[in-house]
Amino acid sequence: MRLELLPSTIRGYETQLRKWIHPHWQNVEINKIDKSEVYDVIFHECADIPTQYTRRNILKMTKRIFEMAVEEGILDRNPCSGVSVRVHEVDQKVLTNAEVANAP
Numbered sequence: 001m002r003l004e005l006l007p008s009t010i011r012g013y014e015t016q017l018r019k020w021i022h023p024h025w026q027n028v029e030i031n032k033i034d035k036s037e038v039y040d041v042i043f044h045e046c047a048d049i050p051t052q053y054t055r056r057n058i059l060k061m062t063k064r065i066f067e068m069a070v071e072e073g074i075l076d077r078n079p080c081s082g083v084s085v086r087v088h089e090v091d092q093k094v095l096t097n098a099e100v101a102n103a104p
Contacts, residue, residue: 013061020046020058030069033079038062042083056085 005013024041025033042059049055063080070078095103 013065016058017061017065020049021062031075033066035079035082038080038083042085052085052087056087059083059085 021041024045025037028037038059042055042062046055046058049058059080063078063083066075066078066080069075
């Protein structure tokens with residue numbers, strides 16, 4: 001991870017995953033974690049996650065960590081595959097270029 005990502009990115013991953021994921025999986029062997037466990041932690045165990053955007057980012061970080069374990073041969077498959085967080089589209093409150101050009 002240190003070879004691919006900036007130090008600030010690594011600190012961000014470390015901070016967020018320690019806060020949200022580590023308390024739930026600290027005593028679980030990595031090869032014992034399956035898709036249902038990932039889903040349970042992201043959607044139920046971490047009920048305190050403030051927004052869906054944060055939840056999606058935590059899942060993204062978790063997926064990346066598991067993907068690295070797959071790349072290193074530690075796991076055969078990423079248990080996060082198929083788990084996703086839907087986030088509602090935000091209404092755009094900024095004018096487009098065309099709207100600006102046509103403004104009085």
